[in-house]
Amino acid sequence: MKIHDLITTTDELAALCERLSKSEFVAVDTEFMRENTYWPELCLVQIADENEAAAIDPLAEGIDLTPLLDLLTENDEVLKVFHAGGQDVEIIVNLTGKTPTPIFDTQIAMMAISQSEQIGYANLVDTWLGIQIDKGARFTDWSRRPLTDRQIEYAIGDVTHLSKIFPKILNKLIKTGRGGWLDAEMEKLADPKNFIIEPDKSWKRIRSPGRNPQVLGRLKALAAWREGEAQHKNIPRGRIMRDETLADIASHPPKQQRDLAKVRGLSAAWKDNDIGKRLMKVLAEAEPLPKEEMPAKMKRGAPLGKEGALVADLLKLLLKIRAREIDVAARLLTRADEMEALAAGVRDLPVLEGWRYEVFGKDALELVEGKLAFAVKDGKLKMTHIDDMQASMEEALAAE
DSSP: OEEOOOBOSHHHHHHHHHHHTTSSEEEEEEEEEOTTOSSOEEEEEEEEOSSEEEEEOTTSTTOOOHHHHHHHHTOTTSEEEESSTHHHHHHHHHHHSSOOSSEEEHHHHHHHHSSOSSOOHHHHHHHHHOOOOOOTTTTSOTTSSSOOHHHHHHHHHHHHHHHHHHHHHHHHHHHHTOGGGGHHHHHHHTOGGGTOOOGGGGGGGSOOOOSOHHHHHHHHHHHHHHHHHHHHHTSOHHHHOOHHHHHHHHHSOOSSGGGGGGSTTSOGGGGTSHHHHHHHHHHHHOOOOOGGGSOOOOOOOSOOHHHHHHHHHHHHHHHHHHHHHHTOOHHHHOOHHHHHHHHTTOOOOGGGSHHHIIIIIHHHHHHHTTOEEEEEETTEEEEEEHHHHHHHHHHHHHHO
16 A cells, blocks of 8 residues: 655645545544644544555645545545544534535444444454554644654554455445444434534533423523633633533522622632623523423333333343344444333334344343243353243153
8 A cells, every 4th residue: 555645735635635536435534633622623634545545734834625625525436434433524514514425434333243332443453453553642742743753654554454444344244234234323424413513502412400491491591602602712612611510500590690609610700700791691681491492201101110120121131132142232223211111111112113123122022021031041141932932841841
């Protein structure tokens, strides 16, 4: 594979992207800094196909990233491959308003062919290539120039390895016939709405303090205000106020600005500074959350009770057994709250639809309905149908 020098000019970038536009796929990774800013600062982009790899310096004077961004978001013929690409995609959405398309994430793909829920990149490389990568450059300052040879070598390695691993993963997905299992997960990654922050909706990311419309109305107003403050100052939202503090103020609003000095998580200066005044103004103007915006109640049947809780525990055990049997990540099949809902009598659940029903949901439903039981065979815990157990017992009795 040809490894290029660090690309720092638009002409070099355009030539590279022209060649890569003829590839079936490109592996993509980014290095960025966001510890002290609201918006992630893109510091490096790495890209590779099966023949060549390069690192691109977005901080180079005069460079125009348009050829790269067009390749990633406009060229539908080239598959874009990431590993745990959520933050990389977020950066591209911030720059273009679009996600890379079409898109493939190897971390998500590994859930369909192994029990790995969130396999890290180093473990991925070790698993597929038997290579232990050097993590030493991972936490360096990527915004500092010039970049060292070690930094560039480490960064390009991310995509050279990924370009070798992706065809192997794809081949296994084809052999197992599990590619379709990933469609919904990849669609989430390809939806720009998952990466565009709307201040008026930012309250939904915060743990909701109950279902009181007045409290939730204050929470919505405060969260939108905090988002605007953080964006304007380009600092992390947590530097303005932590989620826990914001939720506490929404639940127990101070009557006067001087009371802010008593709020845990705020400095005493808030009692008479400008940001404290703006917060109090937001609280004064906050309106109850409209009925149509109230969070949906969790789907539940009858209260679980002790017996229902035991059934939910059995379902979770079944999930572990099945995930091990078919070598798939349990989280791809279902979640704990779905198991509890199923135990409580809810039937309108994703686990009872499509491929999930075939590989797990059918047995889970039969367990709830008393048609399935646990048994130990050859020292391993397995599932067996009640009818099969009865038939076996009858055969044994007849043989006697």
